[in-house]
Amino acid sequence: MPTRDANSQLSRDIPMPPELAPLPELAHNLCWTWNPDAVALFRSIDPDRWQACRHNAIALLRGLGKRRIATLASDREFTRRLGRVAGRMRSTLRRRTWHQGTRQRRRRGSIAYFSMEFAIHESLPIFAGGLGVLAGDHLKSASDLGLPLVGVGIFWRHGYSRQMIDARGKQGDGHRRLVAENLPMTEAVDRSGRRLRIRVLIAAETVTARAWRVDVGRVPLFLLDTDLPANSPSQRNLTKRLYSGNADMRIQQEILLGIGGWMLLRKLGLPVKVCHLNEGHAVFCALARIADGVREDDLEFADAARRVSATTVFTTHTPIADGNETFQPKLVERYLASYCKRLGIDFAELLAMGRVDPADAEEDFGLTPLALRLADRRNGVSELHGQVSRGMWRALWPRRTLERVPIGSITNGIHLRTWLHPKMAALLDEYLPPDWEDRQDQPSVWARARKIPAARLWDLRLELKRDLFEFIHGRLSTSGRCPGRSSGTAQGRGCLDPDVLTIGFARRFASYKRATLIFDDIRRAERLFNNKRRPIQIIFAGKAHPADTTGKALVAEIVKHARSPRFHGRVVFLEDYDMEVARHMVAGVDVWLNTPQRPREASGTSGMKPTLHGGLNLSILDGWWPEACVDGRNGWAVGRGEDYDGRPAADKRDARDLYRNLECNVVPLYYRRGRDHRPTAWIRMMKESIATIPGAFNSHRMVKAYYKHYYLPALEAARP
Numbered sequence: 001m002p003t004r005d006a007n008s009q010l011s012r013d014i015p016m017p018p019e020l021a022p023l024p025e026l027a028h029n030l031c032w033t034w035n036p037d038a039v040a041l042f043r044s045i046d047p048d049r050w051q052a053c054r055h056n057a058i059a060l061l062r063g064l065g066k067r068r069i070a071t072l073a074s075d076r077e078f079t080r081r082l083g084r085v086a087g088r089m090r091s092t093l094r095r096r097t098w099h100q101g102t103r104q105r106r107r108r109g110s111i112a113y114f115s116m117e118f119a120i121h122e123s124l125p126i127f128a129g130g131l132g133v134l135a136g137d138h139l140k141s142a143s144d145l146g147l148p149l150v151g152v153g154i155f156w157r158h159g160y161s162r163q164m165i166d167a168r169g170k171q172g173d174g175h176r177r178l179v180a181e182n183l184p185m186t187e188a189v190d191r192s193g194r195r196l197r198i199r200v201l202i203a204a205e206t207v208t209a210r211a212w213r214v215d216v217g218r219v220p221l222f223l224l225d226t227d228l229p230a231n232s233p234s235q236r237n238l239t240k241r242l243y244s245g246n247a248d249m250r251i252q253q254e255i256l257l258g259i260g261g262w263m264l265l266r267k268l269g270l271p272v273k274v275c276h277l278n279e280g281h282a283v284f285c286a287l288a289r290i291a292d293g294v295r296e297d298d299l300e301f302a303d304a305a306r307r308v309s310a311t312t313v314f315t316t317h318t319p320i321a322d323g324n325e326t327f328q329p330k331l332v333e334r335y336l337a338s339y340c341k342r343l344g345i346d347f348a349e350l351l352a353m354g355r356v357d358p359a360d361a362e363e364d365f366g367l368t369p370l371a372l373r374l375a376d377r378r379n380g381v382s383e384l385h386g387q388v389s390r391g392m393w394r395a396l397w398p399r400r401t402l403e404r405v406p407i408g409s410i411t412n413g414i415h416l417r418t419w420l421h422p423k424m425a426a427l428l429d430e431y432l433p434p435d436w437e438d439r440q441d442q443p444s445v446w447a448r449a450r451k452i453p454a455a456r457l458w459d460l461r462l463e464l465k466r467d468l469f470e471f472i473h474g475r476l477s478t479s480g481r482c483p484g485r486s487s488g489t490a491q492g493r494g495c496l497d498p499d500v501l502t503i504g505f506a507r508r509f510a511s512y513k514r515a516t517l518i519f520d521d522i523r524r525a526e527r528l529f530n531n532k533r534r535p536i537q538i539i540f541a542g543k544a545h546p547a548d549t550t551g552k553a554l555v556a557e558i559v560k561h562a563r564s565p566r567f568h569g570r571v572v573f574l575e576d577y578d579m580e581v582a583r584h585m586v587a588g589v590d591v592w593l594n595t596p597q598r599p600r601e602a603s604g605t606s607g608m609k610p611t612l613h614g615g616l617n618l619s620i621l622d623g624w625w626p627e628a629c630v631d632g633r634n635g636w637a638v639g640r641g642e643d644y645d646g647r648p649a650a651d652k653r654d655a656r657d658l659y660r661n662l663e664c665n666v667v668p669l670y671y672r673r674g675r676d677h678r679p680t681a682w683i684r685m686m687k688e689s690i691a692t693i694p695g696a697f698n699s700h701r702m703v704k705a706y707y708k709h710y711y712l713p714a715l716e717a718a719r720p
């Protein structure tokens, strides 16, 4: 574990006998979540409770009875194993890192990574979807690589909504209050060791916040929290639920994240020189930094702003114009006019910075234009998205040609250890070079996957698929339901048969993702699902935002199909999508389906996860997929890269190409068996998927790219 610093002193101790002392130590650093031995160790303590407490190690330990503790402490095999796991964890955290090996390490100063949501693990459910998963994976790779980076976010006391499907197939939204004591968090303290409080001016009132520190390997993540007695009820509710409020609440939350987050970093005394804004939500951080420059260094606004821009990185994620958050000027005035004095500008000047056309008084105030103006380093999250973003925002640089609009791209990646099933990791250990994990971003390392014997890979595929089905049955039985139905009738006729080609579709139910596209022509779909010799089955998961009635209608439509006898239980909807569901699905399915309206999927990352296990993508050429897809070799392209034009005909066209692909390519290949009853050509594609995709789409490659292209030059610019 990292050395115990002032922040650890306030950790509420979990009393344990000396033999078990490493247990709370392990539980207090979330790097256990990507160490399969540590996960197995916690599970072995009490498998049922482990499941019941949603893999929350702190809650598990706190709930242990005296007798169980005594038994464990006297269990020599357990304590030896614990010693081994904890020892290895400590040495991993102390190991020389990639960053220490680079010559740039002497550039002092660290990077603060701001995000509204972080998905580190299902036991800390303060995320909604891909944006949070990306932020979590970013921190994990930064930790593995030894980057001097800290995360800044919000402790959403009630997390994000939980999904419950009722008897009529409608999505209900629940919330569960998180208990800080039962999470791997300690209250952050200031330089003199006192509990830290920050006071943020929001409209005319001061809101008090504290911060929790979560250790993600070597990287600390600080989460702001306004649920304090000093605050009014509405102020306390600011950090209650992720993405729940109206515009008025949103802007307050964004002020808290950006301005409060920056105040927090200063109080902590961290040498932060560069701020990375993951989406526009945290853009007000730049205003806080400019105000510091104006006040402390007596700078003019323009000079202070130039200094801040040079050290700000902004990553945009939203290729849909409407998805870029804007506020009415009146609202902005209420909350930000008071900051203008500190900035040394008029409110009108501030408003202008949030407009595409500064002179257009009719235009609302947008977070994206503001962030683009206040960050010199800007990027989209795939090559295609970079290009789309340059087109969307070119009006901000009227004198530049399209290609010279200064928005670059760094394609997203996934944290391999988080998403790789331990059984698959064992197989890779056998066939990839011994240091493959350290060299995971070198594509040549993965070429060796082609040497994995077909039989080994196929047998593991079937095993992982069975594991997935067992997981699904377990979940459905604890929630009192069987796949997609409220009574057991779906089970009978070949429901979730491991010999059947299995497709997975899981992500937020935003309408542009078109979850129901595979049912566009219901008869054609029926023929595919119910084919006697060559059927298919599909597993869906995903939440619609609580206020998104269109998304909820999509959920209801899928649930209807799942419960309808016409699909013989071959359509399954899994409730309450989260990281645990994702891990099982990406390991177990044969095909990962993604059908967004191009180019609305900025990158997408879920499709990268199955490729680690030989899962094959069947996807619209959107987001990251055009960079990876070799059609018919490592997956399949739906469509030929046509942009969606908003007309129903475009949906029809994409649906037709999806059916054509399934009927002519995917299904025949899967069921074409060799003499050993294995699908030889399919297995060859699985190997191609492993050999060509994870090596390029991992978050080590991504974080190194941010470091090289953005963080390093920004740190350079920050030097006095």
Ligand SMILES: *Cc1c(COP(=O)(O)O)cnc(C)c1O
Residues within 6 Å of the ligand: 128, 129, 130, 131, 133, 506, 507, 508, 577, 578, 579, 582, 583, 603, 604, 605, 606, 607
């Ligand atoms: C990977 C992941 C996502 C991102 O999915 P996309 O298809 O890229 O939108 C969202 N939620 C969870 C839980 C994930 O694991």
